[in-house]
Amino acid sequence: MMLIRQTWEALQDRFFFLPPFPEQLDPLALFALLLVGGLLAGETLFRTIGLSRIVGYVLAGALAGPGVLGWLDRETLSMAKPVADAALGLLLLETGRHLDLGWLRANRSLLRSAAAESGLAFATIFAFAYLAVGLSLGWSAATAAITMASAPAVVLLTAEENHAQGQVTQRTLLLTAINCALSFVIFAVVLGIVHAEQSGDWLNALAHPLWVICGGVGIGMLCARLALMVAAGQAKGSVAQVFILVAVALLAIGVARMLAVPVFLCLFLMGAALNLADRDKVLAYTGLPQGHWILAIVLFVVTGAMLPLGDLNWITGLQALGLIIVRGLAKFAGVMATGRQDLPAAKRRLVGIGIQPLSATAIFMAAELAAIYPEVSGQALLLPLLAAALMEFAGPQMCKYALHKAGETEPLPAGRQQ
Structure with missing residues (x-):
């Protein structure tokens, strides 16, 4: 490096346009290399030992983040966060489109299942945080609101990764969408x-x-109407409609950031509004099939780097594990106690496992709260963040196991790797 530096400085005397010798890699270049590393890690783990690609993306981000190797510092992460915001928002847009209100009206047991598993999860997490960990009432409620919901991006991507279709898959996706909506409402109250x-x-x-x-509902509904109005003049399922959907979603993200409304809430509600208002099926066949995985790499590499692994010790680790256990049991019990009329017990058990992931949405909810009270939120939000860190690795595998055990995943053709 010394020889390279001396050569560069010698060239500067002759070529005045050369910049000073770079002391470190440009943050954008470093982030791009990390994304490539995340992609390779995800594909390697998936092809060799069958782990979800998401685990590889998170692992690459976690290793490069401030808590481990420190290749990505907090300043670089703050620059990358808007990109991750957009990635999470677009994935939540697709999750919101799975919120089929017509099916909910016809199948009230599904709504009861969602209310039971979400309500039990909130109550048990709140009790654990307040009584066992010793958090205050407000921060215990915040911990419960942040961690009660399943991870919509993980469930959606795991189903797509494994080409899963069937009763358990559909129930898992719908319950995830409903408990996500409930957690957003409770999160607003907890603020x-x-x-x-x-x-x-x-x-x-x-x-x-x-x-x-009101901001989330207003932005979501207005942008959904705008997308339907503009897309109506284009061929159904065309590239033009995909472009319109993404462009209006990015508009919603920009407006949400300007008005200090959580991006994840606006995009989720935009997806739900699209599903509700699209009576002519203008965008019903338009999605982001390949774009999902581009978004996933960005999202999970960044969230992996945001995980506070440097604060993980045996005490905080046991507390986070305890939260995961009480949350998991509550969600499983809520599903098992309801829906007996339309789903056999064996399939309810698999749904109870499939909705366990906890991931990026919780981390971004915590970031919203941390921005309001930075002086106290670091320690108060450590418990849900560490729980999310542990479930970043376990959650995708639990969801994959449930879908595979249900027999709803598509086997790969003989002699061919995915």
């Missing part, structure tokens, strides 16, 4: 509780949740 506890400002405690909910 007010945290405001009241931390600052005693009751005006903000009441106004902030309303701003988040």
Whole structure:
């Protein structure tokens, strides 16, 4: 390196346009190399030992992040976060489109299952955080709101990765979409509780949740209407419709960031509004089939790097493991206790396993809270972040196991690798 530096400096005397010798790799170049590394890690783990590709993406980000090797510092991560915001938002757009309100009206047991597993998860996580860990009432509620939902991006991508179709797959996707919607509502309410506890400002405690909910609903519905209106003049399922869907989604992301409304909430509600308002099936056959995995690499590499693995010790590790266990048992019990009329017990057990992933949505919810009270949120939000860190690796495999055990995954053709 010394020889290269001396040669470069000698050339600078002759070629005045050369910049100073770079002391480190440009953050964008480093991030691009990390994405390639994440892709290779995911493909290698998938092809050699059958792990989900998502595990490889997260592993690459976690190793390169501040908590381990430190190749990506916090400044670089803050630059990459808007890209990950967009990736999560677009994946949640697809999750929202799985929220079939017509099926919910015809199948009330599904709504009961979602309410049972989400309600039990919130109650048990809150009790664990408050009684066992010793968090305050507000931060215990925040921990429960952040971790009660399944990871929609993980469930959606795992189903696609394994070409899964069937009753268990569809029920898992729908329950994930419903409990995601419920957790967003509770998260908005918890914002007010945290405001009241931390600052005693009751005006903000009441106004902030309303701003988040009304802003999310307004942006989501307006952008859904805009996408349908513009796409109606294009051929169904065409590249033009895909472009319109992505462009309007990016518009929603930009408006949400301008108005300080959570991006994940706006895009999820935009997807739900598209499903509800698209009576003429304008965008029903338009999706992001290949784009999902490009988004997934970006999202899970960044979230892997955001994980606070440097704060993991045996105490915090046991607390995070305890949260995962009580959450998992609550969600499993909620599914098993409901839906007996339309789903056999064996399939309900697999659905209870399939909805276990906890991942990027929880991390980005925590980031929203951390931005409001940075002086206290670091320690208060450590428990849900560490739980998400552990489930980043276990969750995709649990979901994959459930779909495979249900016999709903598509086997690979003989002699061919995926």
